[in-house]
Structures are given as C-alpha cells and as structure tokens.
Amino acid sequence: MSGGTRPGAGTRIDGPRPDGGAQGIGGTQRRVLTARHVRFMALGAAVGTGLFYGSAQAIQTAGPAVLLAYLIGGAAVFVIMRALGEMAVRHPVSGSFGQYAARYLGPLAGFTTGWTYTFEMIVVAIADVTAFGVYMGFWFPDVARWVWIVAAILLLGALNLVTARVFGELEFWFALVKVAAIVAMIVGGAAIVVFGFATASPGAAGLDTLLGSGGFAPHGVLGVVASFAIVMFAFGGIEVIGITAGESEDPRRVIPRAINTVPVRILLFYVLTLAVIMMIVPWDRIGVGESPFVTIFSELGIPAAAHILNAVVITAALSAINSDIFGAGRMMFGLAAQGHAPRAFMRLSRSGVPWLTVGVMMSALAVGALVNALLPEDVFAVVASIATFATVWTWVMILLTHAAMRRELRRAGAPAPAFAVPGWPWLPALTLAFVLGVLVVIAVLPETRIALVVGVSWLLGLLLAYRFLVRPEGKTRPVLPTGDGQDDADADNGNGNGNGNGNGNGGGSADAVAPAP
Template sequence: MNTTDGQPAKAHTSEVPDPARKSGDPAPAGSLRRGLTARHIRFMALGSAIGTGLFMGSAGAIKTAGPSVLLAYIIGGAAVFMVMRALGELAVRNPVSGSFSAYASRYISPFAGFLVGWTYTFEMFVVALADVTAFGIYMGFWFPDVARWIWVLAAVLFIAALNLISVKVFGELEFWFSLIKITAIVLMIVGGIAVIIFGFGTQSEGAAGLSNLLGHGGFMPNGLWGFVASFTIVMFAFGGIEVIGITAGEAKDPGRVIPQAINSVPVRILLFYVLTLGVIMCLQPWNSLDGNTSPFVAVFDSLGIPAAAHVLNFVIITAALSAINADIFGAGRMLHGLAEKGQAPKSFTRTSRGGVPYMPVVAMVAALLVGVVINALFPDQVFFLIAALATFATVLVWLVILIAHVRMKREVARGGLEPSAFPVPWWPAASYVTIAFVIAVLALIAIVPDTRPAIYVGAGWVLLLAAWYWLSQRRRAGSNPVN
C-alpha cells in the first residue's frame, strides 16, 4: 500500500507528524500549533451539537414529522455516532492536518481526498451562511426594524477577527459559548418539566403535558412519509460535528481527548435533541409551531414568560456565533491541509506567528460576505434552501469518511498491522448499515420536492470538482513530462 505521494506507508500507528511539539513552542513556518486542550475539545464536542440545526432547523423538522421527529433524531443520531467513531478511529491512528481529506486520499484515492476536502469546505461555507442568516433572524426578535443583512455583516466581521488571533483564543471562545448553551439547555429542560408538572404560565388546565405528543393527530400525524422526509432536515442539525476530527492536528493529546469527545455523542443527542424537543412539544402542541421562528422562543413567549424568551434568544444568538466560529475554523484548517497536498492554492499553507492559517480564514470570510448580499436580496427564502444544501454536503462527507474507514480496516487486516486503539463498535455490520442509511438520506434529498434543488446544485458541485481535478492533473503532467 502506498501513500498519496507514492512513498511506502508505515505499518503502525507511528504515522503521527510532530507529536512532541508543544503548544508553547514556536510554530514552524506553514505549520499549525497544538494549542487545543482537553477542555477546549470536550466543550467543542458538546457545543457542536447545539447550534442552528437545533434552535432553528428543528422547527421545520417538527412541522414535517410532528412528534415522530424524536424517533428521527434518535435514528439519525445513531448514524452520526457511527460516523464519528469511524472518524475517531482514523484520527487517533493518524492525527493530521486536513483530517478526513488526508484519510480519503490515502485509503481511497487522491481524487476522493480532493472531493471530500473541498466539499467539506463548501459544507462549512453553506452551514456558516445558514448560521449567519439565523443570527439575523434572531436579532430581529429584538430589533424588527433593522435590516437583517446589517446583523449578518457584523457577525461575519466579529468572528473573523477572533479567528485570526490564535487557535487558543478560538478554543477559549468555544468553551465559553458552549458553556452558556449547555447551561441554558439544562435550565430550559428543568423549567419546561416544571411547567408541565405544575402548569406555570399555561392558559388552561392540562394545556401542557405528555398528551400533546399523541393528542394532535397521533405520534406520526403526517404518516410514514412525513417521518421519513424529516431526515432531510434532521441530518442538517448534526452537520459540522465532524469538526472534532479537524482538531486532531492541533490537539495536545489527540489519542486521549478525541475518544472522550466522540464517546459523549450519544448522551448529547439524547439530552440536547430528544429530551429538549420532547419537552417543547409537551409544552405546546406541535401543530401550533409555525416552522418560521425558533420553537424555543415561541414556546416560552406563548406561555406568557417573556423574560425567558429574551434569555433564550440571547442563548440562541450565542449558539449561532459559536457555530459560525466553528465553521470558519473547520474550513480554514481543511483548506490548509488541502494546500499542503497541492490541492489548494499554496498561499493557504501560510500561517501567522500564532499558527493560524490566515489566508483560508480570510478567503472564508470573503465568501461569507456573499451571505450578506443573499440576505439583503432574499430575506425570506434563504434559510431552508441553505439547510438542504448543507445536508447534501454533510452526508457526502460522511459517506466518504465511512468508505475510507472501511478501506483502512481492510488494510489493517490484510497487513497484520497493530489493532486500532479506538476501534468502531459492532464492526463490520454497523458500519455497512450506516453507509446504507447515508445513501438513503442522499436519495431522500433528491425525492423530497423542497430539497430537490440541493441535489442539482450538489451534483453540479461534484462535476465541477471532477473537471477541476482532471484539468489540474493534466497541467501537472504537462509541466513534468516523462523523459
């Protein structure tokens, strides 16, 4: 087996580059600095599950599936856990810059690495567009007369400045953002349960309770199709969680902190999605949520608790800023990794004295300014189309991660290599079931009328990348003729 540059691969887990470099050491030119501690990555893992997909996207998922959306989040969350375990096994075995792009290049093909790297960057761009759009919507709760694009521009510039300082600043910011979100979610669950039990703020006896999950058309009010169609929105909520793998190149102890972060995924999904949305739909019937505003704010506002609605809106704004922060971080590190392999402009390998790849960050911010224009021109239609595009990019990235992991496991078995320190559970059956599920979600995006345009854009994106890769390979071959 050869690596992507044609050199023989090392037959052990000693593939890790510069493992001894400490966070306080000067970053060599063009290299990233290991400045993310266990605390940073643990809270990034927690915070990555609480963002626009939960606070805003869940409204559309509830409208589509009704209470059965809880089952959709459980199934989707199980698939996400398997994707993260696959990525975790790859990352612990070889924690590198560029993460799953490097794994796809090595275990599938150089084009697969090129495809997944640029598609992930596209995903982060699209998800960031959704996040800045949601940020503008949330600010409209307080300032309805201010144009949304003004808030979008302010958010982009603020987060860009923070990302250009150092990875440690990024980690600290994510820590505090995540702490705010997690605390608020837990308090909201406790408060919601109190309302259900004691009836605080309800307009009539029994207005809030478990009966709301079954009393308005049943658990699956829109039928099996409504439940199945909700996966096109549900999976968007988990998009970006793979940023944990991106941190491998800048984690101080990836072999310890990445497994800890990934193993917390099931608890996060049950707590932050299933329990939280279950409480919301017990507080207010699912069919009274209009799908256009955050169900979190709408529920507490309708229950006559305006102060809680304002506090939750602040938390949601924090979640959006946190997500934008992680989006720019993930895209910047991926572009840096692509540039190191010659699959992106060489200027993207340049780093600041703090070890930040500043050119990819600047490029990502410049691209996000497109979001300002989109929000100015199409303020009412932009969010859910962006969400569909993000879902396509997300599941395509997950599919490549899963295939790369299968190829890696086969290579380890064939070569008699040392077993992985963090193997996936229930191998190989669960991995193949997850691959089938991800392919089914891609098919759903093509079938559901509201999300079908995302498939057209996504297919065009893949064809564009294929043409770009083919042309670049021909150009390289022409500039290096064989004697």
C-alpha cells in the same frame, strides 16, 4: 495547484507529532486545544439553527415521531464519529478526513471530500452570518443589517487569526450559554409536566398532549422518513471534532472522550428537549415561523421570552460561524498540503494559524451574505437541504475511508485499533446504507430536490477541477504521520500489506505513492 512532494515517494504530509503540530510555510501549528476546549466543541457542535429553528419544521413533518427520527439519526452520527475518531487517533492531522480519503481511497476522493466539506461550511456560515444580522435587528431595528454582518465577520475573523486557543475559548463559552439555555428549558418544562403548573395551552401537560393530536406518528412512516432531510441538517458540523486532532494537546486521549459524549448530547439536546416541548404544547401548534424555544418560554409565562431566545440564538450563530471558519480553514490547509489547493494556504502566522485560509473564509462570507441578501427570505429549507447534501456526502466518504483503512490494516496484520468503531463491520455498513437513504429522501422531496441538483453539479465541477487544475504531484496518495510520530508507511513496515510495492517488504506502500488514475 501545487504542494510539496518527494519524488517517487508520494506527498508526505508533515502532520502533527507528539512534540508539535503540522509544519506549514513560515511556521508550525501548535497543540493548544485542551480537553476542555474539545469537549465543549463537541458539546456545542450540534446546537445551532438546526435545533432552535429547524426543529419546528421537523416536528411539523413527522409529529411526535420526530423523536424517533432524532434517535435514529443520532445513532448514525455516533457511528460516523467513532469511525472518524478511529482515524483521527491513528492520523492526528489538521486536514482530517480530507487527508484520510486521499490516503486510503485516492487523491480524487480526498480532493472532493475536502472541498465538499469546505463548501458545506461556507454555505452554513453564510446562512448563520445572515441570520446574525436578522437577530441583531430584533434589538436594533434602525441599524442596517449589513453593519452587523460585517461586524461579525471582522470580529470572528480577527479572533481566529490570533491562535487556536482563542478559538477554543470562544467555543467553550458559546457552548456554555447554549447548554445553559437548553437545561433551563428542560427543567422549566419538566416542572410544568410533573407539578401541573398552569400554562397558556388548554389541558394538562403530559403524554396526553404529546399524543393527543393524531397519535405518535400522525403522518405515518413516510413523515418520519421525510423528516430526515431536516433532522440530519441539525447534526452537520459535528465533524469539526476530527479536525481539532491536529491542534489538540493529546488527541489519543481527548478525541475519544469528546466523541463518546455524542449519545448523551443527542438524548439531552434533541430527544429530551423536544419531548418536553411537545408534552406542553401540542405539536400541531408549533409553527415553523416561530422557534419551539420561544413557544416554551412563553408557556412558562416569562415575558422576556423573545429577548432570552434572541440572546441564545445570537450566541448559537456566532458559535457556528466561529466553528465554520476554523473547520474550513484547517481543511483548506490540509488540501494545500496535498497539492489540492494553492500552496499559499499553508502559510502560517507566528502563532501557528493558517491566516490566509481565514482571510479566504472572511471574503467568502462577505460575498455570500451579499448574494444571500438578494435572494427571497424564505430560503431556509433550500439552504438546509444543500448543506445536508454536502454533510451526508462527507459522512459517506468518512465511512468509505474508514472501511478502506480497516481493510488495509487487516491485510498488514496490524493489531486492532485502540479506539475501534463498535459493531464492525455490520454497524458501519448499516450506517452507510442509512446515510445513502437520506440522499434518496433529498432527491425525492420536491422542496429539497434542488439540493441534489446543486450537489451533483458541484461534484461534477470538482471532477473537472481535479482533471485540469491539479498538478501531477497532487495526484499521488499522501503518506500520513501516525499518532506515535511515525509515517504510516514506516508504521506498517515489514507487514507486507496487500497494497505494497510488489516485493512484500512493506517498506513504503505503493498505496501511498502510486499516481492516481
């Protein structure tokens, strides 16, 4: 693996500048994602299989107390996204947190973070493209599942090759459909609760139904803790907001606004939605074999409930696949810029799209879907837990990278960031402890323990790959551009940060150039 370097000056990432995007081979990335695109990407990033189907398993694990689990998990995700947003505003590069980790923690950290995120996106996308084939089979049972899988891969792959703006428009409309379905469900469910409309379930809807089957926490604290392995899966993929910084028209304005919508989304999509569902249908009647959304539409007496939900989950699956192709592709582009992936991944089309990484994702999805078809059908929990491990590992690295950046800026005497994470340093520290606790939960539960085995094996494989496949030029810390177009070494010039070259002039931090051990 190789990447461009400047002898003795570390890997200099030609990242986004105020007048354009990152320079690749044969072209330049373009800033074409508007505030509307990024906002709706943020709106729809956490709405997918984890909500429409995974929430049923979380409800069975924790009972009504799953609402508390989503609140706690959502609060942790908000802190993580604020940390990522702070770094994205300072360094709006396409590789996002993979490049941040390489810059502030070292090239090995960047290598493992970038490839683990790519692994996560591939695993989740394989699950979603397989699910898409199943959903289409509901309407067209005589058509082979592989036909729909191939169609989805070719269609979304082709659209991602056009321009980043097409990706943004697709995500906008996909998110709009998903949000409309959720709002309709909440309004209909609230009408049942408030006005007492009759439902298929015996008894009146309301708090009595919510708490009538064993109270708020029928499985106790352990049930809530165990549910985090499923709950956190639902938030996976939200990191794509940070990756859009490299192609956003105005990342300093757009990224903060998108990230600050996270608390509202958590309350609307998860807490309020599931609360309404469990006020109408006793939680112990919500089976894992059926989506809670099918249950609620059936309770509303809508005969086409299954068809409505099928249309929504098809949209959710396409949205997730689209987002995964974009996120993994841009991450591989950033890895190539650091010398952590084949340099060919930096090839850009005339429209500024890293076309080879899109092709790699399409190939990985095709092979993965074939392999997935040979596995037992009931593998959602395993896939979810593996994706959760990769997601949580990525979040851990984001928090550690943010802490390292803050430490360096403090030593350099730099002013406080404009989009600073709240509650520094205690809130990020508590969040880090929480996400590490989720990894412990994954390791302890028998049904998710395989994810730890796969995850640790993956990390060991990455260590070997870094040791034997990454060339020396890929083992230097990159110099990243800042939001004002300067390189970070230039931005900190004269501050004499603690990682300097020993003469205190700050004219090129050795932190950005020294070979990694």
